Amino acid sequence: MSSQVPGKRPEKRHDTLWFSDGNVVLSAVEESTGDAIVFRIHKSSLAKQSKVFESMFKLPQGKNTDGGVVEAYGGLKLPLVRVPDAAEDVEALLEALYDPLPLFQKPLFSDTPLRLRRALHMASKYLMDDLRLKLIRIVEYEWPNDLDNMEEKDRIMDDIIDRHEGFFAVTHWPAHFIPEPAAAIALAEDFDIPTILPFAYYDLLRCSPGSNWDEDFDKEIEDAMFRFKVTKMGGKSARWDTLSANSLLKTLQLQEYIERQYNTQFQMFRTRIYQCRRPPSECQKTWLDLLKKFGELPGSVQGRDIIRTLRDLDFELTGAEPLGLVCTVCRIVYSSHIYEARTNVWNGVENICSAR
């Protein structure tokens, strides 16, 4: 099934991306083997998505374009376009166009950013805006769309941790939880997907630099019983090696920022004591006791989840009310302070993440 080009290695037809009614042949060299792979496809599938391909297909044979060379393909008398891209990249692009469904599947090893990278690279290079946006949506769907949504996912995990003696242990990462963050950050930084960055970086702060996602996933399950283990002090693994130096620096800046916020926000709470009508000792004392309990900086760096700390503080404050320790007015006032602190902390996270 190969056609001989004089003086060159035989070209291999792609197994699936060779349509009998295709009207153009693309040729590209495979990165892994050095073989030329040919794809017989429909001009319209690429031309309607990309002005670059549209103009490439309009060129008379023999013309050398910026993108590739147009020739005639063997006995089929079809135009042949040699593209400078790796055959693996061309394959990923064509699969995204002809059969995108597999890209939407959420695998249990949380590798969507890795699977999308080649197609996204090609869609960006050939200015295929529509396809690019669709691929970006696939990534975005896996991530929280706002802080409330992130906290919902975190709360579910916290409940499991509470019910299972302090840890969450699984053999496969559940697709409805926050995905592996490092590869997502690398993709988002390379292809401009700012929406997921605050959530991905925040989650990365809770990950353990000593745990590698793919190594954890490769563990034999007979020995381990579980591959991933998370406590309220963090411990999730990540694909740390995919991060750029700039992303690692941003992670350190965020770490420092969160550490400072424990001091800043709890100092703010202490200086804004509400004077309600009850004897001053009751509401004030409870509130100050709560601030003492929650305001301490956790010793473990990955346990410094200030959004969770604020959530727990608010929960305890609300829980204190039936005991008559904090009156309804104080609860509302202090809850609003907590909400304000949460918003301020998150604004800071977003600012650091969006910085170039």
Ligand SMILES: [Zn+2]
């Ligand atoms: Zn009160």
